[in-house]
Amino acid sequence: MKKGIFILTAIVWIVLIYLAQILAYALNTLSNSNDKQKIFSDITQLFIPPAKHPISTIFKFVSEQNTVFFVIGGIATIICIYILIKQLFENKDGNEKNQDYKIAKHGSHGSAKFAEDSELFSEGHYKKMKENDITNYVYNSLDKSLIEERSEEK
Known part of the structure; x- marks a missing residue:
């Protein structure tokens, strides 16, 4: 340098x-x-x-x-x-x-740091899920009759 x-x-x-x-x-x-x-x-x-x-x-x-x-x-x-x-x-x-x-010291701005998986995915926090599982979960949670109504209005 x-x-x-x-x-x-x-x-x-x-x-x-x-x-x-x-x-x-x-x-x-x-x-x-x-x-x-x-x-x-x-x-x-x-x-x-x-x-x-x-x-x-x-x-x-x-x-x-x-x-x-x-x-x-x-x-x-x-x-x-x-x-x-x-x-x-x-x-x-x-x-x-x-x-x-x-x-440079922390790898991010300010006093924040990158969390380890054990910190994020412990009990009471986020759960690890596959992308397909999330997609299926979102589609199953939707009200299909409401979606069909809105698609027919257009």
Whole structure:
């Protein structure tokens, strides 16, 4: 389970860094460009180059010490570390408020449990019967004249 948490957190972190470098590239291009009209006429040039070449873009930002990338990447890293610590150190087994604990411990919701046959079919409770016996019992208990009356009315 812990291996899965590490892998999932790593995937989330990689996606967040990928999005961070695209955003940092777009903001860097907008702030350094003199011809804003040209950029807004073809908005794809803000997002396509970093999306196609994320590793080279990240290395460029690190070498240039791009503040926007470091801030967004730092926030993404802090969020992923928080999620990882929260998942690793959360004690699910002893947490009475956790609904997953209640369901997993008893196999059902709340404090209910599955009854044994000896509990259900003891004297004064339910009786075990075959399906055919129940069907015959229901048909025999019906008032046949009432059924015939109602079928004739239709």
